[in-house]
């Protein structure tokens with residue numbers, strides 16, 4: 349079986365082998381050498397001069413943590429255009445924060461001007477944005493939105509890059525992103541269970557003044573421990589071994605070449621979609637580079653397609669997220685996929701689609 353769902357994605361044997369290395373003490377010199385050793389490459393990937401923190405949690409841990417650390421008594425603006433971004437609004441409220449919804453229709457991006465209209469009302473501490481909404485295959489214009497935030501220096505920008513990190517460049521420092529976070533099991537093609545994030549000095553300053561940060565996701569604790577190449581609590585050491593191996597892969601391929609590979613594999617899927625008379629769920633110019641959300645305008649039996657693809661070819665795709673079930677299906681080109689491997693998936697889809 350091979351996963352072509354947009355997360356978790358297929359994990360290579362090499363990554364698994366690294367994951368299975370023997371344990372060590374998390375306060376040992378060996379651990380510090382491991383974490384300290386990968387730090388420069390992590391910073392390069394995050395395009396930041398700030399430290400990169402590792403959280404033993406899925407991405408949601410840090411998504412919730414970012415709310416608790418950066419939103420004080422002010423409001424948080426949750427930019428919503430799909431399942432993950434919609435849920436962030438709910439999570440903000442559950443954290444007891446005053447959350448304001450900026451809702452775009454599912455399938456549409458978030459635009460800078462919408463963000464400006466809301467922020468003009470004043471009183472906001474932070475904005476949450478999902479760069480690449482995995483449920484709809486929409487990539488929102490991050491640079492355009494970050495530009496708007498420059499006119500609101502008191503507002504912190506929190507960006508989820510779970511399905512776009514290392515797929516397209518995200519220049520954290522240059523764009524003025526305050527928290528950039530990602531998870532292990534999507535664009536990075538590692539097993540689930542680790543989240544990675546970096547925070548700007550402005551973000552850390554805010555965190556220091558906010559009450560109710562808790563402990564497990566307290567950014568100040570992450571910072572203190574990172575200064576000694578450690579994490580606040582016992583981390584998933586296996587994930588960090590896997591991450592080291594993945595960084596070796598990424599930097600031996602080359603970051604720019606990795607971006608180009610995603611561009612090419614994504615274009616291959618797009619050509620297939622057009623050739624078969626399907627539509628895209630996302631509008632032109634705002635389509636994800638790491639997955640394709642195909643609109644089922646041909647009214648094919650998506651459940652049968654998913655099931656035949658699995659039984660005949662051993663490939664697993666997604667038949668639509670939540671309310672989009674059956675109306676869309678999603679094909680992932682995240683992680684280690686190549687033109688050859690995506691080509692195999694498309695050939696298998698061809699086989700299943702011909703009556």
Ligand SMILES: *Cc1c(COP(=O)(O)O)cnc(C)c1O
Pocket residue numbers: 355406407408409432478480481482483508509510511531534540
């Ligand atoms: C999958 C996903 C998440 C949630 O990740 P978990 O690992 O389940 O916490 C958040 N944001 C985006 C964009 C995702 O695709």
